[in-house]
Amino acid sequence: MDRSSYRWRICALLFFATTINYLDRQVLGLLKPALAVQFSWTETQYSYIVVIFTACYAVGMLLSGKLVDRVGVKIGYGVCVLLWSIAACGHALVRSTFGFGVMRALLGLSESGSFPCAVKSVSEWFPRKEQAFAVGILTSGTSIGAVVAPATVPWLAAVYGWEAAFFVTGLTGFVWLGFWYFMYQAPLKHKKVSREELRLIDDGASTNAAPQPRISWFALLKLRPTWAFFVGKLLTDPIWWFMLFWLPSYFNSRFNLDLKNLGLPLVIVYVATSIGSVGGGWISSKLIARGWSVSKARGTTMFGLALLVTPIAFAPWIDNMWAMVALLSLAAAAHQGWSANLFTTASDMFPKQLVGSVVGIGGLAGALGATLFPLFVGAVLDHFKLLGNIGAGYNVIFVICGSAYLIAWLLMRVIRASRTVTDVDGLQADAS
Incomplete structure (x- = not known):
């Protein structure tokens, strides 16, 4: 009997796209010290470049989600990767602060399409019981990108110049596009997908x-x-x-680590996120396979992961660096497991043709939060720095981090109130 599993090749493609996405976006931050000297950037000028990326990322989340719902995953994701690869390589050609701002704007707009496209693809290629595990795998690409970037970008810049670092990392997207073009097609149209796998993917739907x-x-x-x-x-x-963005500064100010010694603690934290991403998705998928309802399996798993973040609130009483690395690793891993399940709730609650738009709306929310929270973090750290105790500022932030997930879980339960969306006609009626 043919037991095709082509969907896992698609999952691998999505994983590599997510890895490239995070690799490309981190290059500027890693090269910032050298570029700041060459282009005479002040911290304020650099912050403007960062804000441009984040703001365009937020806007792009809405646009890309709607795009992929209209034109489909193959074209939608292909356009996003093409544009962000052009933008990534384009950084090597600019020679002004304004030029970097333009490239970051294009990078933010196009990279924002990664998760709406990827999650929609998972909703089309995987049965519900496997979706969280698949999203966990592709989400782990964010962690791998976070590890690969510091391992390769400084070396490329030192040996071949900063332009080469942007250009070489940007080229990886074009390589991926070749595989995407030849390998990807909707399951019903794909010649390498067996009838048995189609029935599994369909999971009982027509x-x-x-x-x-x-x-x-x-x-x-x-x-x-x-x-x-x-x-x-x-x-x-x-x-x-x-x-x-802040863990390097935290380890530097709290434990006096310089650039030569920051690598190992950061690598441990970011590698842990990969484990959490895959593990969090695997747990809820396993519970569903054992007969749990989708809502109960997802909610229970997310509650457990939210609890695993809370120990970071005890940072004020931790003086040992490796104990702190362990707490941060646990929190970061739990976040990625949470994120894998959170993304999958979109495909749990909405029909497949709406998943991209819903993920885009949620992505806009995440990007808005990611734009506003750093302003709060900076104000808190500057305040305590003036008092001569920046470590206390980090402690305040860690307490907030430790409680955010439980608050989010409770609010989601209250807002959702056990309602799911299964009737698109009903949605249409609401819209009219």
């Missing part, structure tokens, strides 16, 4: 369902599940961005 009407953003925003997903992303995405 493969001959009639085309569904398009639903506007405004109609989606009238629904409780949309706001549940929105709140979950708004409250928890900023925690990951904080860990991505």
Whole structure:
């Protein structure tokens, strides 16, 4: 009997796209010290470049989600990767602060399409019981990208110049596009997908369902599940961005680590996120396979992961660096497991043709939070720095990080109120 498993090759493609996504976005941050000298950037000028990326990423989340729902995953994802690869390579050609701003804007707009496209692809290629595990695998690419970037970019810049670092990392997207073009197609149209696998992917739904009407953003925003997903992303995405951008400074100020000694603690934390991403998705998928309802399996898993983040609130009483690395690793791993399940709730609650738009709305929320939270972090750290105790400032932030997930979980439960979306006609009626 043919037991085709082509869907896992698609999952591998999505994993590598996510890895390239995070690799490309981190190059500027890693090269910032050298570029700041060459282009005479002040911290304020550099912050403007960062804000441009984040703001365009937020706007792009909405646009890309709607794009992929209209034109399909193959074209939608292909366009996003093509544009962000052009932008990544384009950094090597600019010679002004304005030029970097333009390239970061294009990079933010196009990279924002990664998760709406990837999650929609998972909703089309995987049965519900496997979706969280698949999303966990592709989400782990963010962690791998976070590890690969510091391992390769400084070396490329030192040996071949900073332009080569942007150009070489940007080229990886074009390589991926070649595989995407030849390997990807919708399951029903794919010649390498067996009937048995189609039945598994279909998971009991009709493969001959009639085309569904398009639903506007405004109609989606009238629904409780949309706001549940929105709140979950708004409250928890900023925690990951904080860990991505501030942990080097934290280890430097708290434990006096210089650039030569920062690598190992950061690698341990980011590798742990890969384990959490895959593990968090695997747990809920396993519970569903054992007969749990989708809602119960997802909610229970997310509650457990939220609890695993809370120990980071005890940072004020931790003086040993490796104990702190362990707590941060646990929190970061739990975040990625949470994120894998949170993304999958979109495909749990909404029909496949709406998943991209819903993920885009949630991505906008996460990007808004990631834009506002750093302003709060900076104000808190500057305040305590003036008092001569910046470590206390970090402690305040860690307490907030430790409680954010439980608050998000409770609010999502209250907002959703056990409602799911299964009737697209009902959505259409809401929109009219």
